[in-house]
Amino acid sequence: MRLSRAEQQERNRAAVLAAARDEFAERGYAEAKVDRIAERAELTRGAVYSNFPSKRALYLAVLLDSLTPPPAAGHASDVADALGAFAGNWLERLPLTGDTPAGGHLRARSLTGVLDDEPGRTALAQVARLEAVLLGRALESCRPVARRRVRLAELVLTLLNGAGHLAETAPGFGDPFDVIRACQHLADLDLADTWDPPHLPFVQPAQAVREEWTPAGELPDLLTGQATGFGGDGVIAVLGTGRLGAAEEAVRAAEQVTVVVVTSDHAELGRLVRLRLRDLAGCLLPVFGAPGCRVVLDDGAVAAAAGVRDADDTEAAFRVQRGEIVARAAGRGAAHAVGVSARSDR
Known part of the structure; x- marks a missing residue:
């Protein structure tokens, strides 16, 4: 045939x-x-x-x-136990005894030596910031209640990535169970974490508009794998791969948030975003369940429908209400400005 x-x-x-x-x-x-x-x-x-x-x-x-489908969702309650479970899931990728160096790199999903140019390094740094935001927000749902745990998430991810790098370069060094216990003990560390970016007071208010919103079709949520539509009310933050850290401004300012990632390089930077967030989801979902925001990788349709350019330095946001775009902003602080506008209308 x-x-x-x-x-x-x-x-x-x-x-x-x-x-x-x-x-x-x-x-x-x-x-x-x-x-x-x-x-x-x-x-x-x-x-x-x-x-x-x-x-x-x-x-x-x-x-x-090599990634498996998103796992079943859990629901953690204690921050120390949650960190231990998250670290245990993350450490499962470490190379096994008998793996060749090249095979160990592949098993660990290593990016060492792969992203050797400025766009790649910038995108990886911003994806890491987004990972910390997502893990931090998940940790904030655990006891004891805390205002912000993103710095704790950054510290945990630093420790885990360091353990992974050592496992690649010095196989057999260290005990994974010690790493898990160390992550649990980090829960008691006082990092004086507050949400106070110095530029937010200087962000211009969002522009009030009334524009018909014809949403694009559905896209898969990179974390849960579920189809995500754009017809409901809420804030949509359109962020290039060089601005992903600004996602926290949206989730701090609004309840219903969809982060739409855009890039000029889907073959490499788009795959990098999908890889890292799906990898994170494999560790995050079994412990915490679905995070409070959705993250999708745009194929160009969402940005085009909203009149936003799909470049790696894009930072824009708009708010949808009853089938209309009612507020929009662009530039640094755009997601914060639009999110705050939603609160002021209540």
């Missing part, structure tokens, strides 16, 4: 992914060659690049392909 063009392309894509997984596991990212991947897949070099425009895009696709 002759395959359709789409079926053949999907078969080629699967063959490239399988061949690339073997190549990266044997040789590591730096030493892997696209020509060898093509040879393993019994395809041409051009066929590889027709599916993945770069070796980095292909490596990120392999890591994404």
Whole structure:
């Protein structure tokens, strides 16, 4: 039976992914060659690049392909126990005894040496900030009640990423159970964490408007995997991969928040965002359940419908109410301005 063009392309894509997984596991990212991947897949070099425009895009696709579907949601109550459970989930990715160095890197979903340019490093730093916001907000739902726990989340993620890096470079060093206990003890550390960004008092108020809102179709929530629509009321923060840390301004100012991530580079930076947030969800959801906000990766439709550019430095927000955009802002502090406008209308 002759395959359709789409079926053949999907078969080629699967063959490239399988061949690339073997190549990266044997040789590591730096030493892997696209020509060898093509040879393993019994395809041409051009066929590889027709599916993945770069070796980095292909490596990120392999890591994404290794992730499992979002797990069942839990509901943590105590912050120390929650941190221990979260750390235990995170540490499951550490290389196993007998793994080759390249195989250990792949198992750990390592990005060491992969993001070696400024856009990649900037995006990774901003994704890490968003991860800390999401974990911090989850921790704030636990006892004892605290106003902000994002700095605690940053410290926990720093410890876990450090443990992961050591497991890659010095296999066998350290005890994962000690790391779990250390994360639990961090819950008692007083970090004097407050929410007081110095620029917020100088942010211009959101512009009041009345514009018809024709929402784009549904997109999957990167954390839960559930289809997310845009027709309901709430704040939509449109953030480029270089501005993801501003998501906290939205979730601090409004209750119903959707973070729409936009990028000019879906093949690499888009895959990076999907990889890191889906990876985080695998550790977060079994402990805390779904976070309070939704995060989607825009295919261009949401930004276009809202009249917002889809660039990596984009920072814009708008508020939807009964089928209309009733407030919008752009630039630094946009999400805060729009979120505050929602509170002032109550």
